[in-house]
Amino acid sequence: MDHSKTPTIQVTASGKVVVTNAKEILLLDGEGNPIVKRNRFTLCNCGKTKDIPFCDGAHKQ
Numbered sequence: 589m590d591h592s593k594t595p596t597i598q599v600t601a602s603g604k605v606v607v608t609n610a611k612e613i614l615l616l617d618g619e620g621n622p623i624v625k626r627n628r629f630t631l632c633n634c635g636k637t638k639d640i641p642f643c644d645g646a647h648k649q
């Protein structure tokens with residue numbers, strides 16, 4: 589099956605949460621306000637990011 593255009597959330601082997609084809613996904617903050625996003629992004633699941641909810645690489649430090 590071709591998933592090249594399907595909105596997808598993938599948990600990688602290393603535990604990253606990668607979202608692709610995100611144009612149709614509505615990403616909301618805790619108050620229900622839309623969060624501006626790219627078409628592909630990685631969600632932070634370590635709690636160290638300064639760019640919530642996105643991974644900014646801080647997990648590597």
Ligand code: FES
Pocket residue numbers: 631632633634635636637642643644645646647648
């Ligand atoms: S997963 Fe949290 S900064 Fe990358």
